[in-house]
Amino acid sequence: MQERFSGSFTQQEPIPEAGIAAAVAVLQHGRLHRYNTAPGEVAEAALLEEEFAALMGAKYCLAVASGGYALGCALRAVGVGPGDAVLTNAFTLAPVPGSIASIGAKPVFVEVTEDLVLDFVDLAVKARASGARVLMLSHMRGHLCDMEALGALCADLGVTIIEDCAHTMGAAWKGVASGRSGLIGCYSMQTYKHINAGEGGFLISDDAEVMARAVLLSGSYMLYGRHSAAPGPEAFEAVRMETPNISGRMDNLRAAILRPQLPLLADRVARWEARYRALEAGLQDTPGLRLVARPAEETFVGSSFQFLLPGWSPARIGAFLTRTLARGVELKWFGAAQPAAFTSRYQHWAYAEPQSLPQTDRILAGLVDMRVPLTFSVEDCAQIARIIRSEVLAVGQGPEPEAAELPVIQ
Numbered sequence: 001m002q003e004r005f006s007g008s009f010t011q012q013e014p015i016p017e018a019g020i021a022a023a024v025a026v027l028q029h030g031r032l033h034r035y036n037t038a039p040g041e042v043a044e045a046a047l048l049e050e051e052f053a054a055l056m057g058a059k060y061c062l063a064v065a066s067g068g069y070a071l072g073c074a075l076r077a078v079g080v081g082p083g084d085a086v087l088t089n090a091f092t093l094a095p096v097p098g099s100i101a102s103i104g105a106k107p108v109f110v111e112v113t114e115d116l117v118l119d120f121v122d123l124a125v126k127a128r129a130s131g132a133r134v135l136m137l138s139h140m141r142g143h144l145c146d147m148e149a150l151g152a153l154c155a156d157l158g159v160t161i162i163e164d165c166a167h168t169m170g171a172a173w174k175g176v177a178s179g180r181s182g183l184i185g186c187y188s189m190q191t192y193k194h195i196n197a198g199e200g201g202f203l204i205s206d207d208a209e210v211m212a213r214a215v216l217l218s219g220s221y222m223l224y225g226r227h228s229a230a231p232g233p234e235a236f237e238a239v240r241m242e243t244p245n246i247s248g249r250m251d252n253l254r255a256a257i258l259r260p261q262l263p264l265l266a267d268r269v270a271r272w273e274a275r276y277r278a279l280e281a282g283l284q285d286t287p288g289l290r291l292v293a294r295p296a297e298e299t300f301v302g303s304s305f306q307f308l309l310p311g312w313s314p315a316r317i318g319a320f321l322t323r324t325l326a327r328g329v330e331l332k333w334f335g336a337a338q339p340a341a342f343t344s345r346y347q348h349w350a351y352a353e354p355q356s357l358p359q360t361d362r363i364l365a366g367l368v369d370m371r372v373p374l375t376f377s378v379e380d381c382a383q384i385a386r387i388i389r390s391e392v393l394a395v396g397q398g399p400e401p402e403a404a405e406l407p408v409i410q
């Protein structure tokens with residue numbers, strides 16, 4: 001009998017008891033809006049910002065309604081406007097080009113390498129050709145590029161870096177936290193990320209003017225003085241009248257759920273690494289399957305796992321996905337013709353100008369992706385790896401299958 005995995009790929013851990021108690025307290029007093037405070041009270045949202053800024057070693061932090069909102073807010077705060085070109089990874093998820101489009105700016109896609117990080121040669125070419133002044137760097141699926149080399153290159157090109165750390169909260173490059181190399185770091189607290197409030201986002205930065213703009217943009221009215229992790233009033237003087245209010249605030253209920261999760265982040269990162277390494281060890285040296293290298297300089301968060309099936313036909317990959325799903329293993333594929341659930345790629349984003357990225361196309365054609373929730377044990381991951389390995393061997397070495405309909409994975 002073939003073994004079958006019975007866990008759920010979409011089941012996260014519960015909210016810690018302290019978060020539940022804090023949420024109930026907010027519900028009981030009813031002051032959910034971040035500026036609705038009792039005399040002397042500092043709102044949960046402001047405390048959350050103070051604590052995240054301290055955790056990341058940033059001067060300033062702003063909590064907002066979602067990760068996607070944080071990205072759009074960051075672009076506006078650095079002065080990106082309609083028609084401006086913004087560089088971004090060709091391999092990322094829809095909220096990234098969406099944040100660029102939300103301003104009427106134009107995504108300019110940059111090739112990725114087989115290690116799933118930005119291709120620096122193509123970055124320089126695209127930066128010069130487009131005249132873009134901003135790079136929205138997506139640390140897609142937690143893979144960090146050489147952040148020191150990127151910083152030097154972008155300084156040379158006159159390009160400002162905004163980091164999309166939706167998959168790298170808790171990660172680092174040579175000990176520098178992800179989100180601390182660019183001008184602004186953006187994070188998501190959506191359920192599938194590393195801390196969970198259902199929805200939510202952060203921006204962090206050391207730049208007072210940019211963060212004053214971001215606070216005003218997020219919908220602070222003239223109550224920005226209530227942001228204890230924001231720059232002082234002098235930073236707001238010059239920009240408070242000219243910055244539009246585009247409401248996307250964090251509320252006290254979600255902030256209360258999040259605060260007790262911040263001290264748990266380091267432990268979550270360690271547990272994710274153990275799961276990731278079990279998958280990696282189980283798939284090492286599987287003929288037909290290529291693992292993604294993890295550089296020694298990188299501290300990564302293994303909340304998802306990717307591998308490549310280079311040169312496999314769509315029909316063969318389809319057969320492989322169908323067979324692994326029948327054994328309880330839900331895999332996603334970035335090479336599918338149609339977007340499905342959360343998974344899409346740059347050709348599907350018809351609001352962006354059509355662009356051709358042959359290197360990225362070749363890589364995505366064989367790229368398989370898997371969620372790794374912390375509800376999986378290390379043994380679960382070893383079992384999943386055994387199932388994947390046996391199906392890679394069976395399908396990869398079998399006859400060319402007929403094209404079949406793909407399973408849709410959430």
Ligand SMILES: *Cc1c(COP(=O)(O)O)cnc(C)c1O
Pocket residue numbers: 066067068069092093095096138140141164166167188189190199200201
């Ligand atoms: C989740 C995600 C975001 C932010 O998404 P929200 O759902 O708006 O919080 C941004 N970039 C990537 C790569 C993501 O996966």
